[in-house]
Amino acid sequence: MTPTPSHQPSLAFGLRWESDLFGPVPAWAVTPNIATIEALSRQHLGADNLSVEFLAGGAFNRVYLITVSSNTGMDQKSYVFRATLPVEPFYKTASEVATLQLLRQHTSLPVPEVFAYDCTTKNELGFEWTIMEKIPGVCLGEVWPDLSLEGKKIVVERLGQFSKELREKCRFNAIGSLYQRTELSEGDLKVSVATDYNDFVIGPIVNSFIFAGKRKPLIERDRGPYRSDRAYLLALMKVELEDKKLLLKLTFEKRAAGIQKAKHESLESDEDDDLAEDVPEIQETIQQLLEILPSIFPEDMQTEEFVLRHHDLNHSNVMVDHTTLEITGIIDWECITTVPAWEDTYPKMLLGEDMEEQPEPLAFGDTDEFRIERWEKWENTKLRKIFDQAAGSGANNDKDACDKRGFREQLDLLELSTRMVKNWIIEYEKRKREQGC
Incomplete structure (x- = not known):
């Protein structure tokens, strides 16, 4: 299962970027064959009677849902088969499994048990794949809108406890992705x-900022692991610069050839022409x-201890028992990496502005968007406090941490709006002057 550099060019089968x-979004150019999925499932689960x-x-x-029936047909077991696009060949699947x-x-x-991969x-199949446990329960998003504030507190407190456990038991000395030592190449x-x-090491980071798009695999990328948050951010900015340098080169070649379609597969759309401008x-x-x-990020004050964080913890990735609200599983651990503590904040569903004054409670069946938004903002303010108490993460909301998160967020906005990024820089510099720094 260990890749070599010579494998890389052929691993884009089935993938196209839109x-x-x-920004760039991956799409399936080839649909996985369901009969092949059935055959692989039978082989690795040791079961003939499955669908x-x-x-x-x-x-x-x-x-895909795998349903295995017993010989009597009375009992059933369920599994999940997942076929993966080669957006970051080998590394994405290997790091998630690890x-x-x-x-x-x-x-x-x-978290789900992995049975085969x-x-x-x-x-x-022609794709990377994983067979794993199907977590019981329902998606949190199915029950969240109907939960009382007390019910939501039960779930959020448990999520806070899990966050605390991650920060206490999963501390590392580098930013990157986890791998089983035996699966990495000698070079890695x-x-x-x-x-x-x-049995585990921190190796190359699996981060969409570094792999997303047609050009990223063609440029030199420092994928770590990184020994400091400063080194990590410098690597991200270098990837962005190299990506845009290649875009300009390909655009020039396209125009010089006087053709409407690039001779390179890495430049095929009008969106690329617009971005080049x-x-x-x-x-x-x-x-x-x-x-x-x-x-x-001063050189003499660099973060050098890092934690494992689920950056996409939302209603879709938390499974609960709909009766007891006990969390039955946390799923979707792909592209999860170690991060600086300042990047470890709230689950996505709790993000937002504070609202301390309680608005008028919603009446049953109220559909007014303004009232609903105000009520949810107030609820989330309360729930963040519950999360902080359980996770002990309030320290990650000091000004230095907010500035660091703000800086990192600007990198994601570069292609969307440089004006927004420059306005953030102006506001930051103004605040520093006022503080006499």
Whole structure:
């Protein structure tokens, strides 16, 4: 299951990149064969009497429900088969499997058990795949709107306890992704960072900022692991600069050839032409970010201890018992990495502005969007306090942490609006002057 550099060019089978308002989006150029999925499931689950049906599609995956019946037909077991697009060949699947295994072995977090997987595309399906446990319960999003504030507190308090356990038991000395030591190539092992768990190491980061898009695999990318948050951010900015440099080169070649379609597969859309027009502004904005980076990430005060964080903890990825509200599982651990403590904040569903004054309670069946928004804002303010009490994470909301998170967020906005990024820089510099810094 260990890749070699020579494998890389052929691993884009079935993948194409499309564009939307927020950037490149992966899409399936080839649909996985369901008969092959059935055959793989029978082989690895040791069951003949099973059925497979399409369940859902995500950003990078197609998910199938496997139902295994007993010989009597009275009992059934369910599993999940997930086929994965080769957005970051080998590393995305290998790191997610390793993360799940470490969590199951060393924490109490309820995460799926992995029964079989293939990190390569050298199999009958032609895609990387995973067979894992189907978590019981219902998606939190199905019950959340109807829960009382007290019911929501039960769930949020438990999530806070899990967050605290992650920060206490999953502390590391580098930013990157987790891997089983035995699965990494010799080259990756040379730069990997050891952990307190001997079977696992921190290796190349699996981060969509670094792999998303047609051009990213063609450029030189420093994928870590990184020994400081400063090194991590510098690597992200370098990837952005190299990506835009390649875009300009390909655009020039396209125009010089006088054709409507690029001769390179990495440049095929009008969106690329439009983005190329913005490249000088993006480069200038990155330079401005580089100029303020030392004031936010001083060399003599770099973060050097990191935690494992589920950055996409939302209503869709938390499973609960709809009666007891006990959390039965936390799913979707792909692209989960170690991060600086300042990046470890609230679950996505709790983010937002504070609202301390309680608005008028909602009447049953109220559909007024303004009243609903105010009520949810007030509820989330209360729930964040519950989360902080359980997780002990209030320290991550000091001004330095907010500035660091703000800086990181600007990198995601570069292609969307350099004006927004420059306004953030202006506000930051103004605040520092007022503070006499």
